[in-house]
Amino acid sequence: MREKQRSAFIAIVGCPNVGKSSILNRFLGEKIAIVSPKPQTTRTKILGVLTKDETQLVFTDTPGYHKPKNKLGEKMVKAVSSGIHDVDACLLVTEPQGEIKEAELTLIKKIKKEGIPAVLAINKIDTLNNKELLLSRIAAFSELCDFAAVVPVSAKNGSGINELLMELKKLSAECEHFFPDDAITDQPEKVLAAEYIREKLLMYLQNEVPHGTAVAIELFRERDETDILDIEATIYCEKESHKGIVIGKNGEMLKRISIGARRDLEKFFNIQVNLKCWVKVKEDWRNREGLIKNFGLD
Numbered sequence: 001m002r003e004k005q006r007s008a009f010i011a012i013v014g015c016p017n018v019g020k021s022s023i024l025n026r027f028l029g030e031k032i033a034i035v036s037p038k039p040q041t042t043r044t045k046i047l048g049v050l051t052k053d054e055t056q057l058v059f060t061d062t063p064g065y066h067k068p069k070n071k072l073g074e075k076m077v078k079a080v081s082s083g084i085h086d087v088d089a090c091l092l093v094t095e096p097q098g099e100i101k102e103a104e105l106t107l108i109k110k111i112k113k114e115g116i117p118a119v120l121a122i123n124k125i126d127t128l129n130n131k132e133l134l135l136s137r138i139a140a141f142s143e144l145c146d147f148a149a150v151v152p153v154s155a156k157n158g159s160g161i162n163e164l165l166m167e168l169k170k171l172s173a174e175c176e177h178f179f180p181d182d183a184i185t186d187q188p189e190k191v192l193a194a195e196y197i198r199e200k201l202l203m204y205l206q207n208e209v210p211h212g213t214a215v216a217i218e219l220f221r222e223r224d225e226t227d228i229l230d231i232e233a234t235i236y237c238e239k240e241s242h243k244g245i246v247i248g249k250n251g252e253m254l255k256r257i258s259i260g261a262r263r264d265l266e267k268f269f270n271i272q273v274n275l276k277c278w279v280k281v282k283e284d285w286r287n288r289e290g291l292i293k294n295f296g297l298d
Contacts, residue, residue, distance in 0.1 A: 023093060026155050057165075212286065227272055238284055
């Protein structure tokens with residue numbers, strides 16, 4: 001007799017740069033959420049679907065909770081709050097050492113207010129030499145919230161990821177699956193393509209420049225009777241001086257960004273990609289409601 005289906009919607013929350021997207025990618029075995037060493041890489045809620053046997057876990061990867069500096073930042077913080085609302089459980093991600101941040105205290109308050117179960121994932125344990133620090137970290141967070149489980153993990157090498165999944169599966173309930181069993185995300189292919197390009201902007205550019213960029217896909221089309229995917233993208237930045245930095249001397253930086261993105265796109269879509277990128281200026285777009293909406297960040 002076939003077991004009854006089980007499901008759970010789980011919000012992944014935490015401060016910027018703690019590894020929320022890396023954990024989601026580990027769960028799925030695919031990179032649907034871009035990652036970089038820079039904070040605030042994730043701008044909107046990203047949905048990832050993992051179906052194993054009869055259990056389907058639907059994850060919402062949210063932007064890092066931070067103090068906003070512009071309208072885009074305000075929308076990112078709003079996405080976190082709405083991400084916690086109307087889910088079955090939360091996965092709070094933190095680092096293995098340091099003071100508990102004010103943003104983390106705020107997130108715990110929101111979780112407790114919603115009255116939903118939460119699992120704490122202490123990520124980046126591969127960076128920890130003194131394991132006693134991990135024990136004190138667990139004790140400090142456990143005093144603040146009655147977590148359903150506390151699991152030390154490393155998204156980098158996969159340590160503890162299976163144990164974390166087992167704990168999250170315990171929070172599922174008997175319910176039909178909401179997505180096909182082979183689905184991994186609801187992200188449109190154009191959005192995924194734009195994010196892969198933006199990841200390279202974050203990777204190769206310094207300081208504030210990459211955070212002031214957005215990517216719009218102008219063309220996404222597979223050629224008839226060929227295994228070639230044509231993608232044309234426009235990279236928007238806030239200042240003319242930033243445009244010069246993105247393009248680089250003799251176009252070298254834009255070429256580097258395009259080559260890196262193309263390689264990742266070919267790997268994800270499993271097809272040869274012909275990628276063309278242009279750069280344009282939209283001054284102060286992060287404070288302009290219309291542009292934020294046009295770039296799919298509303």
